Amino acid sequence: MSSxxxxxxxxxxxxxxxxxxxxxGIDPGVMGRLAGEIGELVTAGVQPALVIGGGNxxxxxxxxxxxxDRVTGDHMGMLATVMNAxxxxxxxxxxxxxxxxxxxxxxxxxxxxxxxxxxxRHLERGRVVIFAAGTGNPFFTTDSAASLRAVEIxxxxxxxxxxxxxxxxxxxxxxxxxxxxxxxxxAQALRENLGVMDTTALVLCRDNGMxxxxxxxxxxxxxxxxxxxxxxxxxxxxxE
Numbered sequence: 001m002s003s004x005x006x007x008x009x010x011x012x013x014x015x016x017x018x019x020x021x022x023x024x025g026i027d028p029g030v031m032g033r034l035a036g037e038i039g040e041l042v043t044a045g046v047q048p049a050l051v052i053g054g055g056n057x058x059x060x061x062x063x064x065x066x067x068x069d070r071v072t073g074d075h076m077g078m079l080a081t082v083m084n085a086x087x088x089x090x091x092x093x094x095x096x097x098x099x100x101x102x103x104x105x106x107x108x109x110x111x112x113x114x115x116x117x118x119x120x121r122h123l124e125r126g127r128v129v130i131f132a133a134g135t136g137n138p139f140f141t142t143d144s145a146a147s148l149r150a151v152e153i154x155x156x157x158x159x160x161x162x163x164x165x166x167x168x169x170x171x172x173x174x175x176x177x178x179x180x181x182x183x184x185x186x187a188q189a190l191r192e193n194l195g196v197m198d199t200t201a202l203v204l205c206r207d208n209g210m211x212x213x214x215x216x217x218x219x220x221x222x223x224x225x226x227x228x229x230x231x232x233x234x235x236x237x238x239x240e
Contacts, residue, residue, distance in 0.1 A: 003228065005156075008047040008123065009047070012143065012158065014053045016056055017218075030218075032094075035091035035097070037221070042128060050128065050129070082132040084132075089101050098127040100127050100129055100130070102129060105132075111132065131146075141198050143160070146158060147202075160196070160213070167189070167196055168181065169181070183234065213233055
């Protein structure tokens with residue numbers, strides 16, 4: 001890729017994206033493929049940062065519904081994101097891709113604590129940065145964490161990787177009549193309650209002029225084509 005449209009990106013992966021065909025945990029094959037594609041971005045000159053959810057291991061809201069205190073459940077969910085971040089770090093290091101994990105919760109024996117200037121320094125030196133433990137606060141999703149970190153590092157683009165190829169009026173896996181939106185505004189996403197991200201995440205992006213792309217993560221090569229300028233998935237931007 002001699003010409004890049006986006007040079008600094010933040011990729012939001014759900015924990016479920018790591019499961020592959022399984023119902024729980026991490027599929028090493030899926031993890032390896034994603035690590036390979038991220039490594040290709042680094043080679044092309046992209047500065048990728050990642051936020052990975054923890055739903056493949058623990059989900060705070062679900063634990064709360066099962067009777068665990070919500071704050072405790074959310075902290076467990078944050079630790080699940082650390083586990084996923086360490087797994088992705090291992091997959092990248094196996095491919096000799098420089099990478100650092102920065103956690104919003106202090107776990108100094110396994111990864112670095114999050115500091116904005118530290119994250120920027122790593123990105124500028126060609127290292128993949130994985131942001132773990134969400135925002136470090138209960139009641140905030142990893143979508144909100146992704147929006148926050150994208151704004152903090154001055155990302156050119158926030159990418160939400162999903163199991164479908166963009167934003168629809170309804171779940172296309174359940175409703176074959178669902179309408180695809182190739183382009184829309186945050187106001188429209190909020191007004192129509194399209195479920196792209198939680199409200200906090202969308203408002204944070206809207207108010208800070210962050211452009212969001214929703215795409216299917218399991219399409220090989222899609223990330224490369226996207227950063228090179230190809231229109232993939234759905235684009236969400238400020239406006240009415």
